[in-house]
Amino acid sequence: MVGFKDLNLQPYSDKNLAKIETELLQQALFRCHGLDFRDYSFPSFRRRVRRHLVEEGIPSISALQESVLHDGGALRRFMEYVSLGRKAMFRDPVFFTALRERVFPLLKEKPMIRIWLAECATGEEVFSLAILLHEEGLLEKSRLYATDHNQRFLASAGAGIIPLNGMRESTEYYRLAGGKRPFSDYYTAAYGFALFASELRENILWGRHDLTSGDSINTFDLIICRNVIVYFNKALKERVLKMFAESLEDGGILGLGHRETLRHCAVGDSFRDINPVQKLYIKEA
Ligand SMILES: C[S@@+](CC[C@H](N)C(=O)[O-])C[C@H]1O[C@@H](n2cnc3c(N)ncnc32)[C@H](O)[C@@H]1O
Numbered sequence: 001m002v003g004f005k006d007l008n009l010q011p012y013s014d015k016n017l018a019k020i021e022t023e024l025l026q027q028a029l030f031r032c033h034g035l036d037f038r039d040y041s042f043p044s045f046r047r048r049v050r051r052h053l054v055e056e057g058i059p060s061i062s063a064l065q066e067s068v069l070h071d072g073g074a075l076r077r078f079m080e081y082v083s084l085g086r087k088a089m090f091r092d093p094v095f096f097t098a099l100r101e102r103v104f105p106l107l108k109e110k111p112m113i114r115i116w117l118a119e120c121a122t123g124e125e126v127f128s129l130a131i132l133l134h135e136e137g138l139l140e141k142s143r144l145y146a147t148d149h150n151q152r153f154l155a156s157a158g159a160g161i162i163p164l165n166g167m168r169e170s171t172e173y174y175r176l177a178g179g180k181r182p183f184s185d186y187y188t189a190a191y192g193f194a195l196f197a198s199e200l201r202e203n204i205l206w207g208r209h210d211l212t213s214g215d216s217i218n219t220f221d222l223i224i225c226r227n228v229i230v231y232f233n234k235a236l237k238e239r240v241l242k243m244f245a246e247s248l249e250d251g252g253i254l255g256l257g258h259r260e261t262l263r264h265c266a267v268g269d270s271f272r273d274i275n276p277v278q279k280l281y282i283k284e285a
């Protein structure tokens with residue numbers, strides 16, 4: 001029988017250990033909470049995990065795993081950290097100007113406009129789009145499907161509130177995006193939150209959806225998915241873009257984030273550029 005002292009145990013390098021611990025963390029999040037980060041770009045996921053450890057003063061990835069499995073608050077803080085970038089309404093105002101000037105004219109004649117915001121986070125992008133559609137007289141005939149894999153984000157956004165502290169930046173972005181009214185007309189401020197007017201929220205449907213499932217939820221005239229597929233590995237990116245292509249009507253439009261592209265992707269040939277800088281593409285018949 002081999003004793004422990006006879007085993008030729010090689011010391012693992014810190015780098016190898018961090019890789020194993022990160023993979024175990026991904027497994028744990030998936031198996032315990034159904035949160036699937038296994039096909040995210042590994043280096044970028046690991047980078048975010050490392051930064052989170054520093055910010056929270058957690059000594060190791062294994063210790064983080066322990067806490068996200070047993071402590072709901074720790075899981076919530078981790079999810080917010082790995083999921084959210086900077087939050088503001090009308091962020092990248094030029095993208096919203098391009099929607100107004102190049103995309104809405106293509107949708108105007110439709111009897112009904114179905115739009116999917118496929119990772120709506122805490123709602124900033126959804127309310128921005130609702131305001132834009134309202135100002136162009138299109139909100140009434142639009143249905144906005146706002147989805148995210150984070151249930152907590154959906155709960156606050158679904159209540160129509162976002163934190164008030166980002167509103168100064170949002171007001172400036174709204175102006176740069178060609179906003180037509182005083183921005184504060186659209187919300188009421190109370191207790192540190194901005195509550196959006198109910199007319200803006202009536203046609204928004206909120207629901208949990210995980211892009212890693214590869215499942216669609218309907219067919220759409222416009223799909224917007226900005227700043228998340230950049231974190232996916234190549235295979236997952238291809239799967240999600242194929243699902244978007246299949247979920248769009250002919251002539252439907254796809255909007256991606258500024259670091260994301262359809263170039264070199266299998267579905268790229270099914271689309272033509274509307275605005276290559278703002279990553280707006282139209283599906284060809
Ligand atoms: C950086 S935020 C982008 C939000 C918004 N589109 C923007 O650009 O401001 C990324 C969002 O994607 C969501 N997300 C990440 N992975 C997802 C997945 N597999 N399925 C659905 N949503 C996901 C996160 O919860 C987060 O709300």
